[in-house]
Structure formats: C-alpha cells, structure tokens
Amino acid sequence: MAKDRVSPIGWLMLILGFIVTVVQLLATLAPAGLMTAIMADTGWSVMKAGNIITIAGLIGGIFIFSGSPLLDKFGVVKTSFIGLLLMGVANLLAVVFGDNYGLQIAARLLFGAGGGFIANIPAMIIAIWFPPTQQSALQGARTAVMYLGMALAFYIILPIFSAVNQSWQWTLGVFGIFFIVLAFLFLIFGKEKRPEAAAHAPQAAAAAAPPVKQESGLRQAARRKEMWMITIAMFFILWSFNCYNTYFATFLQSVRGLDATTASSFTGLMPIAGIISGVVCGAISSATGRRNLVSWPLIILMMAGYVGATLLDPNASRSLFMACLLVGGFGASGFTIYYCTVPAEWKNTNSSLIAGSLAIMIGTGSLAAVLIPFVFGGLTNAIGMQNTMLWMHLPLAVSIAVLLPLKETGPGRRKKEPAEAETGQKAV
Numbered sequence: 001m002a003k004d005r006v007s008p009i010g011w012l013m014l015i016l017g018f019i020v021t022v023v024q025l026l027a028t029l030a031p032a033g034l035m036t037a038i039m040a041d042t043g044w045s046v047m048k049a050g051n052i053i054t055i056a057g058l059i060g061g062i063f064i065f066s067g068s069p070l071l072d073k074f075g076v077v078k079t080s081f082i083g084l085l086l087m088g089v090a091n092l093l094a095v096v097f098g099d100n101y102g103l104q105i106a107a108r109l110l111f112g113a114g115g116g117f118i119a120n121i122p123a124m125i126i127a128i129w130f131p132p133t134q135q136s137a138l139q140g141a142r143t144a145v146m147y148l149g150m151a152l153a154f155y156i157i158l159p160i161f162s163a164v165n166q167s168w169q170w171t172l173g174v175f176g177i178f179f180i181v182l183a184f185l186f187l188i189f190g191k192e193k194r195p196e197a198a199a200h201a202p203q204a205a206a207a208a209a210p211p212v213k214q215e216s217g218l219r220q221a222a223r224r225k226e227m228w229m230i231t232i233a234m235f236f237i238l239w240s241f242n243c244y245n246t247y248f249a250t251f252l253q254s255v256r257g258l259d260a261t262t263a264s265s266f267t268g269l270m271p272i273a274g275i276i277s278g279v280v281c282g283a284i285s286s287a288t289g290r291r292n293l294v295s296w297p298l299i300i301l302m303m304a305g306y307v308g309a310t311l312l313d314p315n316a317s318r319s320l321f322m323a324c325l326l327v328g329g330f331g332a333s334g335f336t337i338y339y340c341t342v343p344a345e346w347k348n349t350n351s352s353l354i355a356g357s358l359a360i361m362i363g364t365g366s367l368a369a370v371l372i373p374f375v376f377g378g379l380t381n382a383i384g385m386q387n388t389m390l391w392m393h394l395p396l397a398v399s400i401a402v403l404l405p406l407k408e409t410g411p412g413r414r415k416k417e418p419a420e421a422e423t424g425q426k427a428v
Helices: 008-033 035-042 046-097 101-118 121-129 132-163 168-189 210-214 217-222 225-254 260-267 269-288 296-311 318-345 351-383 385-393 396-403 417-422
Strands: none
Touching (some): 046 101, 046 168, 132 168, 225 318, 260 269, 269 296
16 A cells, blocks of 8 residues: 555665664674673683673663653754764773773773663654554564674674774774764764654654654653563563573583684574574564564474573583574564564554663663673583573563463454454453
C-alpha cells in the first residue's frame, strides 16, 4: 500500500543506523579482545582492565536517560551527531593518554556518554520511519547487524592491533576516526521526519493525541507496569550478557589454557549465532504476529548456552562446547527483537514513549555494569573464575520468571479478538 512506502531518506537513515550499530559495538568490545594485552602492557589487574570496558556501560546507562529528552528536543540527526562526535573524541584521546589509568577511565567516561546519547537511535529510526508491518522484521535485521558487529570485534580487533604496531590505544583511535566521519555523515545526509507522520505504531491515531505528545517519554514509560517487568528482566539479561562479553575470552585463556586468538574465535561464535537468530526470529515474529515467541523461550536458550559453555572444557568436548556457544548466542540475540518491538505495540503508544521505554529498559541494566568487575574480581578470588562465571549467569532464571506472565502484544493476538467477540469470549 502507498501509506506503507518508505522514502529513500528513510532507507538512508536505516543504513546509517546499521553502520553506527556495527562501529559502536566494535569500539565497545575492543578492550575485551585486548584485555590480556592491556594487562601485560600496563600491569593493571583484571579488575582495572575490566573497568575500562564496564565504566563505559555505567555512563552509557546514565546518559541513555539524557538521550530520550535529547531526542524529544533535537531529533535523531542532531542527537546522533552529538553522541558520535563525543565517542570519536574519546577514542582519539585514548591514544594521547597512553597508560595513565585515570585519564583512560576519563576517556571511557566520555565514550560512554556519547554511547548513551545514541543507544536508541537505530531502533528509533525503525520506529519512526517504517510502518508496523515492517518493524519486527527490521528490528530482527538490526539485531543481526548488531551481532555482526560483535562477531567482527572478536575476529578483526587483533588484526587491527597488529596493524598499528600492537598499540591497544591506537586500536581504539582507529574507531575514533570512524565515529567522527559518521557524525558528519548524519549531519550532512540525515533528515528528520515530521512529527505528524512519525507515528508508525499500531495505535498511531490514539498516540497522536496532543496531551500524550507533550509529556516526557520517560514519564509515560514510568507508568507502564509491563515496561517495569521487562526492565527487571533486562537487568539480569544485561548482567549476564556483559559478563560474557567482558570476561569470557579471558576465562578461556586463564582457565582453559587457550591462546588469545583461539579464545577470541570461540567467543565470537556466540554473536555469529546472533546474526542468524536476528534474521530467523525477526522473520518468525513478523510472519506469526507473535512477540512472546521471542521472549522467555529465548532466555531459556541463552541461559542453557551460557551455563553449558562455562561448564564444558573445549579441549575435551569441543563440539558440544561450540553448540552451547551457538545456542546461547541465538537466544540472546532473538530476545532483542522482543524488547525493541513491544513498546511500539502498547496502547496509546508514540515515539516519545518508545524512546523513554528503551532508555529505562536498557539504561537500568547498563547502570549495573559498573559493579561487574568488582563482583567478578571478588568472587574469582573467593571461589575461582569458573564458579564465578557460572554464578554470574544463573540470575537469568529471574528474567524467565518475570517475562512469563506478560501478555502478547503482536498483531497475531489482535487478529483473534473479533472472532472471540462474536462467540462471547473475552480476549486474554
């Protein structure tokens, strides 16, 4: 239908959002792939080196809340420019700051602030520019692109590291240049969509009511019970996810005795599965109109995969170990489609509510990331790294329990409502 057509500018914005997703993940995960090299070069402990990664998550979690009002006030283009420019400057400062721990932490704080500003940009581009019939599939494609960035991080970081004379600071600096280029691409080619045409959610007519549009997206989101339930689930999901991305390669080297290249290759299997999951789960959710299919069932897979990969020794059970990595990555990736799609399907939804909900969901979990190095380091000293890795993933059971009662929001449910009304049955 004509009303579902997307302009060339919409597709251009989507491509820019996808590129941002890849480069942001490469830069965010780069220190994880280089952690042993960083520790050897600087003499920092595993806790200090871990802070270089997780401190960005903490600040990102704080500034993601600022990103929502920025989007309300300045729009996607200017918010993207500000965030990307900050991230670019931060990564270039890493080159200047050398081995000074305090200054490197300051650079990562700046990086996290920029990352918080743009955290919701790719998902928001889909929500604003594309009709509901395409959103689930495109969120799946965005998820696949996100996991592509994660997979690339574990396969190309070391070659970049070698190309810049084994300087982890210059490895970060390379991505700083990319961020600055992307910032100006958004400024030059990016466009805003008129507010009256930006509400592509299923209840667009109700969402366009002036009183709702005038209210802060964060306040609208805070009144949603289902948003808080997803936020609780996201807290433990991101806890486990960040623990894996920060420490799993180091775990394979320290506990399993693998070299850095092999450890990175194994760690990269999980996001490779995520690429497949993003496409497959997005297509299934779109075709069936069901969102709960990509909710708690996938967290069960995520937990089974993460725990299995922690307990199995790749030197003794390589095939089963690799299968667990793939299962865990499939589950973690597919769930992304759920939390990015359902806010656009709530009653009386609008773009500000979507941005506010994503900010709270992701931001709350990201804020906890700063605790991971302290908890991980303390538990490692007390019970060993393998037991610590296991206990960091077990709270995923809470996420499963919280997600189970949530009602279906997708169009697959709504299609049943007229038939149920005719037979006198109430829709659940």
